[in-house]
Amino acid sequence: MTASTKAYRARLLRFSPKGEALFDDDGLLVVGADADGVQRVRDAGPYRDLIARHAQVPVTYWPDRIIAPGFLDMHVHFPQTDIIGAPAEGLLPWLENYTFPAETRFADAAHAGEVAAFFFDELQRNGVTTALTFCTSHPASVDAFFGEARRRGLRMMGGKVLQDRHSPDGVRDETEQSLLDTEALIRKWHNQGRLGYAITPRFAPTSTDAQLRGAGELAARHSDTWIHSHVAENKDEVQWARELFPKARSYLDVYTGFGLMRERAVYAHCIHFDDADRALMRETKTAAAVSPTSNLFLGSGFFDYQGADRIGMRHGLASDVGGGTSFSPFHTMLAAYYVGREGQTKPGLSLAPSRLWWNHTGGAAQALGLEGVVGTLQAGTEADFVVLNPAATPLLARKTAMADNLEELLFALIVLGDDRLVERVVTAGTALPA
Ligand code: GUN
Numbered sequence: 001m002t003a004s005t006k007a008y009r010a011r012l013l014r015f016s017p018k019g020e021a022l023f024d025d026d027g028l029l030v031v032g033a034d035a036d037g038v039q040r041v042r043d044a045g046p047y048r049d050l051i052a053r054h055a056q057v058p059v060t061y062w063p064d065r066i067i068a069p070g071f072l073d074m075h076v077h078f079p080q081t082d083i084i085g086a087p088a089e090g091l092l093p094w095l096e097n098y099t100f101p102a103e104t105r106f107a108d109a110a111h112a113g114e115v116a117a118f119f120f121d122e123l124q125r126n127g128v129t130t131a132l133t134f135c136t137s138h139p140a141s142v143d144a145f146f147g148e149a150r151r152r153g154l155r156m157m158g159g160k161v162l163q164d165r166h167s168p169d170g171v172r173d174e175t176e177q178s179l180l181d182t183e184a185l186i187r188k189w190h191n192q193g194r195l196g197y198a199i200t201p202r203f204a205p206t207s208t209d210a211q212l213r214g215a216g217e218l219a220a221r222h223s224d225t226w227i228h229s230h231v232a233e234n235k236d237e238v239q240w241a242r243e244l245f246p247k248a249r250s251y252l253d254v255y256t257g258f259g260l261m262r263e264r265a266v267y268a269h270c271i272h273f274d275d276a277d278r279a280l281m282r283e284t285k286t287a288a289a290v291s292p293t294s295n296l297f298l299g300s301g302f303f304d305y306q307g308a309d310r311i312g313m314r315h316g317l318a319s320d321v322g323g324g325t326s327f328s329p330f331h332t333m334l335a336a337y338y339v340g341r342e343g344q345t346k347p348g349l350s351l352a353p354s355r356l357w358w359n360h361t362g363g364a365a366q367a368l369g370l371e372g373v374v375g376t377l378q379a380g381t382e383a384d385f386v387v388l389n390p391a392a393t394p395l396l397a398r399k400t401a402m403a404d405n406l407e408e409l410l411f412a413l414i415v416l417g418d419d420r421l422v423e424r425v426v427t428a429g430t431a432l433p434a
């Protein structure tokens with residue numbers, strides 16, 4: 001034991017590396033800081049089994065509360081915080097009428113900094129401890145994002161948006177400069193403590209071949225960075241991409257051609273896919289960020305969970321704010337449940353509550369290439385966790401008290417929960433001065 005070792009006693013939800021939910025009604029989570037200043041889980045399990053070997057460790061006791069892994073949001077746009085709930089007929093008019101005008105303002109570092117601080121407050125209130133995040137095409141937005149994440153000691157990934165065509169003045173960037181800026185930002189922020197850089201072409205229709213090729217070259221040179229984009233979200237978008245890239249087998253195939261599919265490549269939506277697309281995702285270890293509140297709000301379509309699992313492609317959950325309607329992982333899990341049920345005629349659960357929860361924690365971590373780092377509360381992982389109050393509202397208190405097993409408890413939290421459930425968030429990193 002070192003001086004920094006601490007323990008927390010409460011009900012405890014963890015996941016095995018394979019995604020099995022483990023629950024202790026009276027659990028203990030023991031954490032301690034390593035030389036890098038990051039708190040990691042030393043031990044976790046039933047209180048009665050563990051306490052003897054941690055007799056000297058100070059214990060914080062939260063009776064009736066549930067400790068669970070912090071949530072991971074696989075795809076979110078911090079500059080779209082202020083356009084949440086903007087109605088549009090579909091993706092392309094929504095981009096033109098709301099998104100691009102809002103993103104134009106992020107050339108201004110002060111505006112970017114103010115929104116970044118609000119965004120991280122909002123993630124925290126909702127129990128999200130890691131997010132793969134779009135910034136805007138302006139390098140100032142990236143500095144604001146990472147600067148704020150670093151100050152708070154958070155594990156966060158993000159990057160400058162690449163969009164050098166079919167984009168209005170104010171957000172359109174210039175091919176060569178955009179790639180130089182990306183490389184400079186990688187050097188400045190990637191692997192600085194818990195931060196990771198994501199090479200971020202907005203989507204194929206708004207990048208020239210030269211920009212996509214340059215992005216792929218950067219991704220090859222910096223092989224542990226993330227790649228982050230959108231694909232096959234909306235039928236008009238798919239048709240546009242097919243017209244712009246007629247030689248590709250499919251819209252997804254455009255990205256392979258430019259070296260933009262590999263482990264740590266993450267594509268939001270992946271709705272209008274065939275099995276060959278799903279197999280390409282699997283073979284390249286590319287992951288889908290499933291964004292159900294966004295897909296329902298913008299009328300984009302329904303992610304095919306059965307298709308994804310039949311072929312075996314990686315996927316996890318995402319808010320996609322501002323297309324998405326909520327920062328709350330509970331809202332996202334409930335929307336994923338609705339989407340998983342779509343078109344089903346047979347009775348029975350398509351997506352078990354513990355599977356939905358896994359898809360927003362340890363499963364999302366695996367899909368992001370962060371297996372063993374966050375998301376499970378297994379020993380050795382970083383100690384980002386939430387403390388939930390299952391009696392946060394009268395109805396939650398009543399319903400969770402009736403739960404006869406773990407699935408019933410988790411389902412009550414998913415269906416009735418929101419930010420009121422999240423009593424506190426404990427993160428593993430050291431907050432640094434500005
Ligand atoms: N496709 C290209 N840009 C965007 C965006 O900002 N949001 C969503 N949902 N889809 C996109």
Ligand code: ZN
Pocket residue numbers: 075076077230268320323
């Ligand atoms: Zn998006």
